[in-house]
Amino acid sequence: MDLKEIQNLIKFVSNTGVAEVKLEMDDIKITIRTTLEGNSTETTYVQHAPHAPVHQAIAPVAPVAAPPVAAAPVVEESKYITVKSPIIGTFYRKPSPDKPMFVEVGSTISKGDVLCVIEAMKLFNEIESEVSGKIVKILVDDMSPVEFDQPLYLVDPS
Numbered sequence: 001m002d003l004k005e006i007q008n009l010i011k012f013v014s015n016t017g018v019a020e021v022k023l024e025m026d027d028i029k030i031t032i033r034t035t036l037e038g039n040s041t042e043t044t045y046v047q048h049a050p051h052a053p054v055h056q057a058i059a060p061v062a063p064v065a066a067p068p069v070a071a072a073p074v075v076e077e078s079k080y081i082t083v084k085s086p087i088i089g090t091f092y093r094k095p096s097p098d099k100p101m102f103v104e105v106g107s108t109i110s111k112g113d114v115l116c117v118i119e120a121m122k123l124f125n126e127i128e129s130e131v132s133g134k135i136v137k138i139l140v141d142d143m144s145p146v147e148f149d150q151p152l153y154l155v156d157p158s
Contacts, residue, residue, distance in 0.1 A: 006030065016148060018088065020121070023145070081131050083153040085146045089120035093142040103153075107135045115153060118146060133157040 013021045013032045023030045085091070093101045093116055102114050109115065114126045137154040140146055 080154040089118040092117040
């Protein structure tokens with residue numbers, strides 16, 4: 001992550017009105033705190049962690065997950081409803097590691113069904129469907145960070 005990306009992240013966080021955001025990646029930890037009273041005070045901590053052998057062993061796994069998403073058939077998105085993230089956080093497709101996925105591609109859902117969980121500030125928020133239909137495409141990988149209003153699913157309402 002370069003300086004420009006960090007600056008853009010700071011601007012994004014200050015515009016959303018969130019009090020604090022923590023981001024941890026392979027070799028960097030960032031904490032951004034803003035005040036909600038309208039003060040322009042921002043505190044940003046950037047901490048680089050040394051690469052551990054564990055990270056080197058895990059790193060090759062990420063590219064393997066990408067091709068199935070790219071290899072998926074092209075979907076005409078205009079006739080589908082996009083389910084978007086209502087908050088910033090970490091996207092989880094399962095209620096816990098030992099439980100099955102909430103939904104899969106092809107799952108039939110009803111209004112009010114839980115589609116996923118988004119963790120924000122150590123709170124796990126169940127995201128419920130506002131529409132009924134069939135899951136056509138899952139747009140986010142499990143355990144990935146998501147932004148406010150980021151598309152998560154495509155649903156065929158027919």
